[in-house]
Amino acid sequence: MLDIPKRDRRAERRAATRAEILDAAWAQVRANGLAALSLRDLARTVGMQAPSLYSYFDSKHAIYDAMYAQGARQFVEAEPSDQPGDPLEGLKQLVRFYVGFCAADAARYLLLFQRTIPGFEPSAESFAISEGSLERVGQRMAACGITDPDAVDLFTAIGTGLTDQQLSNDPGGDRWIRLIDDAVEMFHDYMTKKAKQPPARRRAR
Amino acid sequence: MLDIPKRDRRAERRAATRAEILDAAWAQVRANGLAALSLRDLARTVGMQAPSLYSYFDSKHAIYDAMYAQGARQFVEAEPSDQPGDPLEGLKQLVRFYVGFCAADAARYLLLFQRTIPGFEPSAESFAISEGSLERVGQRMAACGITDPDAVDLFTAIGTGLTDQQLSNDPGGDRWIRLIDDAVEMFHDYMTKKAKQPPARRRAR
DNA sequence: TAGGGATATCTAACATAATTAGGATATTAG
DNA sequence: CTAATATCCTAATTATGTTAGATATCCCTA
Numbered sequence: 510m511l512d513i514p515k516r517d518r519r520a521e522r523r524a525a526t527r528a529e530i531l532d533a534a535w536a537q538v539r540a541n542g543l544a545a546l547s548l549r550d551l552a553r554t555v556g557m558q559a560p561s562l563y564s565y566f567d568s569k570h571a572i573y574d575a576m577y578a579q580g581a582r583q584f585v586e587a588e589p590s591d592q593p594g595d596p597l598e599g600l601k602q603l604v605r606f607y608v609g610f611c612a613a614d615a616a617r618y619l620l621l622f623q624r625t626i627p628g629f630e631p632s633a634e635s636f637a638i639s640e641g642s643l644e645r646v647g648q649r650m651a652a653c654g655i656t657d658p659d660a661v662d663l664f665t666a667i668g669t670g671l672t673d674q675q676l677s678n679d680p681g682g683d684r685w686i687r688l689i690d691d692a693v694e695m696f697h698d699y700m701t702k703k704a705k706q707p708p709a710r711r712r713a714r
Numbered sequence: 715m716l717d718i719p720k721r722d723r724r725a726e727r728r729a730a731t732r733a734e735i736l737d738a739a740w741a742q743v744r745a746n747g748l749a750a751l752s753l754r755d756l757a758r759t760v761g762m763q764a765p766s767l768y769s770y771f772d773s774k775h776a777i778y779d780a781m782y783a784q785g786a787r788q789f790v791e792a793e794p795s796d797q798p799g800d801p802l803e804g805l806k807q808l809v810r811f812y813v814g815f816c817a818a819d820a821a822r823y824l825l826l827f828q829r830t831i832p833g834f835e836p837s838a839e840s841f842a843i844s845e846g847s848l849e850r851v852g853q854r855m856a857a858c859g860i861t862d863p864d865a866v867d868l869f870t871a872i873g874t875g876l877t878d879q880q881l882s883n884d885p886g887g888d889r890w891i892r893l894i895d896d897a898v899e900m901f902h903d904y905m906t907k908k909a910k911q912p913p914a915r916r917r918a919r
Numbered sequence: 920t921a922g923g924g925a926t927a928t929c930t931a932a933c934a935t936a937a938t939t940a941g942g943a944t945a946t947t948a949g
Numbered sequence: 950c951t952a953a954t955a956t957c958c959t960a961a962t963t964a965t966g967t968t969a970g971a972t973a974t975c976c977c978t979a
Contacts, residue, residue: 519926519975519976523926523927542832542833544832545832547964547965547966548965548966548967549964549965549966557928557929558928558929558930559965559966559967560928560929560930560966560967560968560969561927561928561929563967563968564926564927564928568966568967569966569967623828623830624882625828625830627747627749627750659892659893659896662879662883662893663876663893663896663897663900665875665879666872666875666876666878666879666893666897667871667872667875667897668875669874669875669878669879670870670871670872670873670874670875670876670878671868671871671875673871673874673875673878674867674870674871674874677829678867687864688864688867688868688871691864691868691904692868692871692872694904695868695900695901695903695904696900698900698903698904698907699896699899699900699903699904702903724946724947724955728955728956752935752936752937753936753937753938754935754936754937762957762958763957763958763959764936764937764938765937765938765939765940765957765958765959766956766957766958768938768939769955769956769957773937773938774937774938
């Protein structure tokens with residue numbers, strides 16, 4: 510206890526205020542929308558002046574990037590990893606998680622999965638955090654015997670469409686649970702049926 | 715020719731520069747992204763100073779609103795109205811149109827169907843222009859014998875999800891045509907099968 | 920315990936944005 | 950020809966992100 514180097518003390522404190530800034534940023538963004546992040550207001554709520562933030566973050570985009578990384582970390586940590594016995598149920602579980610995660614925090618959803626902030630693109634490191642989720646989807650589909658290369662894309666499209674629907678029409682409601690089960694079952698039925706069919710007819714071009 | 719009232723002449727000219735401003739706004743937005751609409755630049759390209767725009771539009775949001783209304787008008791005018799013989803083909807046609815329309819102009823799509831501009835919401839009048847499209851979807855689904863109240867929402871979700879996929883992964887490509895046909899067939903199969911089933915089991919809560 | 924270097928924060932200023940106020944100039948109407 | 954009006958301008962206001970440079974605060978060493 511006594512021999513904690515002062516240098517670490519300082520680094521600790523620095524990380525603490527960095528986190529405090531990020532928390533305040535989330536609060537502001539949740540209250541007024543993702544785009545409404547004012548450095549002046551942000552600095553004021555943490556008891557600073559605006560330029561002082563620049564010793565913690567290089568720019569406003571850097572703050573968004575840190576928020577992105579934080580959200581992505583939350584995403585991968587909350588993602589269900591144990592697959593239930595019924596593979597179809599596993600797919601449903603995944604989509605329920607995804608839509609539920611997004612609906613729980615609209616601002617976070619917009620930051621992570623829609624690109625709605627003018628010049629902002631997440632950095633490679635931040636983006637890498639959430640990589641691998643798509644592979645998990647592919648694994649669960651394979652467990653259901655679905656191997657069509659287009660299937661992941663179609664499935665993703667359904668998932669994001671449902672999320673959109675949920676967030677724009679009925680945020681906070683739970684009607685989407687019914688829709689998810691329907692959609693996943695529909696998807697599963699169709700893909701298994703299609704897999705049994707001959708070569709699969711292709712559209713001429 | 716000679717007896718055109720000067721007053722009409724003026725109104726005509728006024729409408730012309732209004733249209734010119736809107737055209738320049740579209741060009742700017744298509745070139746640099748939907749959010750990158752600068753009144754100064756906009757004014758410069760039409761040979762004005764920024765404040766002069768305010769005699770044509772009340773604010774920047776008013777410009778976005780006019781663009782929205784214009785895009786919505788394009789949408790309803792281009793929407794296929796004659797239903798083909800095969801009702802399933804009618805559904806496919808509608809989704810193909812929708813995704814194609816959106817993919818043809820990403821900026822217009824973002825303005826109309828995603829809410830990506832900070833404080834902007836289309837006015838009631840502008841929004842009303844595109845109303846009624848959903849009903850048309852419902853009609854075509856009814857022609858297929860699909861009457862489930864959730865079906866329209868699920869269908870819409872699939873459509874927007876596909877559009878998203880198309881625009882973010884393969885803008886300009888035509889892979890989505892295959893995906894659309896797949897998705898619509900899948901949807902149709904499932905809904906008709908479901909309609910034949912007994913009361914339909916509901917999830918307990 | 921006094922001084923020097925790093926650290927944290929500040930104030931002042933700049934560039935750009937949308938927007939408002941008020942004046943100058945041309946066009947129209949009586 | 951004169952008065953009104955429409956059209957555009959310049960100048961100023963407010964708010965933004967950001968930079969430059971100064972000032973205080975802390976920590977380690979002599």
